[in-house]
Amino acid sequence: MKVSRILIILMLVFLLALPALLSTSLVNAAIQMLIAALFASAFNVLAGQGGMLSFGHSAYFGIGTFATIHAMNALGGEGLLPAPLLPVFGGLAGCALGIVAGWFSTQRSGVYFSMITLALAELLHALAPHLKGIFGGESGVSAMRMPAWGFTFGSSIEVYYLTLAWVVVSLALLYFFTRTPLGRLCLGLRENSNRLPFMGYSVHALRLSVFMISAIFSGIAGGLLALSNEAANYVIFDVNLSAQVVLNAYIGGVGAFFGPALGAAIMTFFGYAVSDLTRTWLLYQGVIFVLVMMFMPAGLFSISSWWATQRGRHAPAVLVRVLATWIVGCVLATCGFVIIVELLAHILAQDYQSLLVPGAAWPAVLLFGIQWQPGALLTWVLPAILLVVGIAVVLLGNRQWSYAQQEQAA
């Protein structure tokens, strides 16, 4: 308990100091990471805590974005409230849409619930381009951040701090929510919603309340995006965003409060860092998701709970050694895999194929500062070896771990 508090404070200090260390484009990336973290945490109230997997959460995020944009543009561009308070309208819009959509979708559970949320979000996505007055059609709606409280909000750094404040307060409220009677019952909904009526609870009303809270904070996250981008387009209602938040939350781990936030921050940064470098980044994202679900079904955050539960049983040195072995193995295998995929992506791409001359050797591919000859055996054997060695090291780590456990048991 003490340790986690210290970690949270360290994290806060780090986040406060961050803009001083980063370039403008990285500060922008950090803003996106914060927003994604809040969105994933809001989503997780419903999915991880309430056991209701929504496939249409982009609707509540997007409606928050548009509500905030229109609030910014209101009163001849002066804004309904000072700029720092505008995401409130995102929350209100999320709340309103959440009540309507939630009233329908929470009548069912499981797959049926998921399908209804998906259908409602698609409905909005299909409707939005036709409502040009609200959603601005193809070109979208843009707005300006107005100066307030002595800040101009002209630089990314000021926007970063504003976003950080909103995200920290929202996450604190969401954490507080888990401690309240409704927050506890939310876990009951996930664990056994059939029993609750026999204890005097209305499952529909409880589900609707949880849905609403999730939608409010999704709307706030959307509002923060509006403040940061000063623009909104109906593309935001696309199913991609709904899928992204599901992936982010599950990669981070829906079982832990900070899991989804971690997953969202990592995957957003990953997208930012890798999407410029390669066209195959979506493939990597998919591979990461599949591997995490296969080998770490409780998500990346489960490493910390693994550490916490095993710390009492094993010497820290043993745990560090095992963990280091796994990490080295993963890095090696990743290098091998990435080289193979990137070589294939280059070679199979149209622009490379058009360079080929029949009869002549295939030209070299420049990758990571090295010229790779597609015809040479070594080009393929080297990454394959990396991949195999990496997997072997991971297996070695597994072995070390099972030895450590046996020793402990003996």
Place this chain on the structure above:
Amino acid sequence: MTPSTPVDARSPDPADTSLRNAATADTGVDLPPVLSLHNVHKSFGETAIIRGVDLALREGERHAVIGPNGAGKSTLFHLISGLIRPTSGQIFLGDRPIQGLDARNINKLGLARSFQITNLFPGLSVYENLRFGVMRRHGLQYNFWKPISRYRAVAAQTEELLEELRLTRHRDTLGGELSYSEQRSLEIGMALASDPHLLLLDEPMAGMSREETEYTVGLIRELTQGRTLMIVEHDMDVVFSLSDRISVLVYGQVIATGTPDEIRANVQVQEAYLGAEVKA
């Protein structure tokens, strides 16, 4: 669950059952019945499971429902607790008709039940499982502005219930990780947590060993002080030692209601169900 055809010999016309009539007549004298069923029917499609049940529970009694497999005992519980609706007939809780109400509203009127198949919150601690019931007592449901830990009375009552169930040392164990008989205790505790006036226990001792059964009987005796209890149980020793009155359900009809001695002596009951078991 399908009743076989030769039912006539076993279940005489309800009017012939003098024992039952005497029993229902009694209840009307001093206090109104806590729960009464009037000509309740339930059919699933063509299949009639409950075929005209009349039953009355007296204030504060422990009332057992027995009957062979497929007699409709669990269905009867489902009808009373609101899991399913009767096809026809009336059910009164006190003087309020409750047939057709949903489970939540019936619970709010003071009726709680346990389940034959353990039905708890497996991923939550024992404490939390019980606290859900206690919270309801205090009307805490949609509260999202005050931490649950600030409600001292809820915590105290939950701890008290843990103590009564003798589950204090498993306070932080997950519901799903308890032993079978501990889960059964918790199941009873969750029904009790909402402080019901009328408690329905559906085979609380199913699958328990001799010692566990004895232990649980003691627990039920203790915990149901001052409440009305309706229990379905297969263990005849338990039924005859625990209950004040017994109703015998055969093919969806109550063929007799009476004290354990009256039931033991009833010829129709012996023929229909108990037979050698009681004589021995």
